[in-house]
Amino acid sequence: SQQGEEDPQALSIQEGENATMNCSYKTSINNLQWYRQNSGRGLVHLILIRSNEREKHSGRLRVTLDTSKKSSSLLITASRAADTASYFCATENLGTSGSRLTFGEGTQLTVNP
Amino acid sequence: NAGVTQTPKFRVLKTGQSMTLLCAQDMNHEYMYWYRQDPGMGLRLIHYSVGEGTTAKGEVPDGYNVSRLKKQNFLLGLESAAPSQTSVYFCASARSNYGYTFGSGTRLTVV
Numbered sequence: 001s002q003q004g005e006e007d008p009q010a011l012s013i014q015e016g017e018n019a020t021m022n023c024s025y026k027t028s029i030n031n032l033q034w035y036r037q038n039s040g041r042g043l044v045h046l047i048l049i050r051s052n053e054r055e056k057h058s059g060r061l062r063v064t065l066d067t068s069k070k071s072s073s074l075l076i077t078a079s080r081a082a083d084t085a086s087y088f089c090a091t092e093n094l095g096t097s098g099s100r101l102t103f104g105e106g107t108q109l110t111v112n113p
Numbered sequence: 114n115a116g117v118t119q120t121p122k123f124r125v126l127k128t129g130q131s132m133t134l135l136c137a138q139d140m141n142h143e144y145m146y147w148y149r150q151d152p153g154m155g156l157r158l159i160h161y162s163v164g165e166g167t168t169a170k171g172e173v174p175d176g177y178n179v180s181r182l183k184k185q186n187f188l189l190g191l192e193s194a195a196p197s198q199t200s201v202y203f204c205a206s207a208r209s210n211y212g213y214t215f216g217s218g219t220r221l222t223v224v
Contacts, residue, residue, distance in 0.1 A: 033212055098169070
């Protein structure tokens with residue numbers, strides 16, 4: 001079962017616009033991470049936000065975390081054509097067998113030039 | 114600094130054949146993982162390891178076995194391949210509470 005669920009499934013915007021993707025999850029987490037995957041490639045880690053943090057920035061990326069609502073959002077500002085990719089949220093849970101990440105199904109972002 | 118290296122990158126198997134996928138990392142990470150990704154879906158965890166000599170089952174472990182004899186290597190085995198195992202397989206390594214580093218994937222087709 002998928003822990004994280006992204007919304008929307010697909011998003012198409014014009015270059016220069018902002019893109020917002022949302023993620024909801026079901027159980028308590030240690031942290032939440034966002035990844036990008038270009039077509040046919042591996043996943044690249046973008047940003048990690050810990051369960052005791054509410055907001056984090058990295059360049060044009062802004063991530064928020066609301067643990068009371070079990071949700072997160074990823075904002076990409078001033079988007080570029082090169083931002084076209086699939087974006088996945090993933091939650092890290094610490095169990096008796098160690099750390100493991102559970103991924104959502106992703107948001108396909110298309111940035112049109 | 115290679116990061117995470119997966120071999121092979123592509124493979125076609127006949128139903129019933131066996132194979133081993135190799136994952137190697139040079140970052141001295143304790144944790145290693147094998148995921149599979151199917152069209153339109155996120156990644157699903159097959160098996161993982163929290164240290165040399167240890168392995169644990171993930172979400173979809175049936176039909177796969179793993180071994181971690183050395184800290185830097187994590188092997189994924191398919192004993193008797195089935196068409197349902199056609200997928201893209203990703204290996205990752207990590208330290209706890211840090212982002213994962215993924216390999217570039219192995220595209221496996223079982224005919």
